[in-house]
Every structure is written in structure tokens, then in C-alpha cells.
Amino acid sequence: MGLxxxxxAxxxxxxLCGEQSYERGIRKLPADVRIxxxxxxxIDPLWVMGGPERAADR
Known part of the structure; x- marks a missing residue:
């Protein structure tokens, strides 16, 4: 999905400014945006929260 x-955003x-801040790592993604x-x-919400390692830990 090439958005x-x-x-x-x-x-x-x-x-758009918020999206760019998250993408650049200036701000952390809030849980509701991660969901x-x-x-x-x-994709698995746990993957968004911590990458494939966290999703695999389930």
C-alpha cells in the first residue's frame, strides 16, 4: 500500500506535520495511532508497538 x-495522515x-514528526522519530506514536x-x-498491533521480536514473544 504505497500511500x-x-x-x-x-x-x-x-x-501531515504530525505524520512527519512520527516518521522522523521526533515524536512517539500514541497508542491510538499505532492501532x-x-x-x-x-498487521499485528504488537508489531507496530515493538517490531517483529515483540510480536513473536506472544
């Missing part, structure tokens, strides 16, 4: 930054209900990101990409 532009603006399209991703829109899908997550956040501003929406997991839903959008149909």
Missing part, C-alpha cells in the same frame, strides 16, 4: 505522507486522522496504523496495514 503518500498526506494520504497516510488522512487515513490515520492526524495532520489505526495496524488496522490500515492489516
Amino acid at each position: 503518500s505522507q498526506q494520504a497516510l 488522512n487515513a490515520l486522522g492526524i495532520s 489505526e496504523l495496524a488496522k490500515l496495514y492489516n
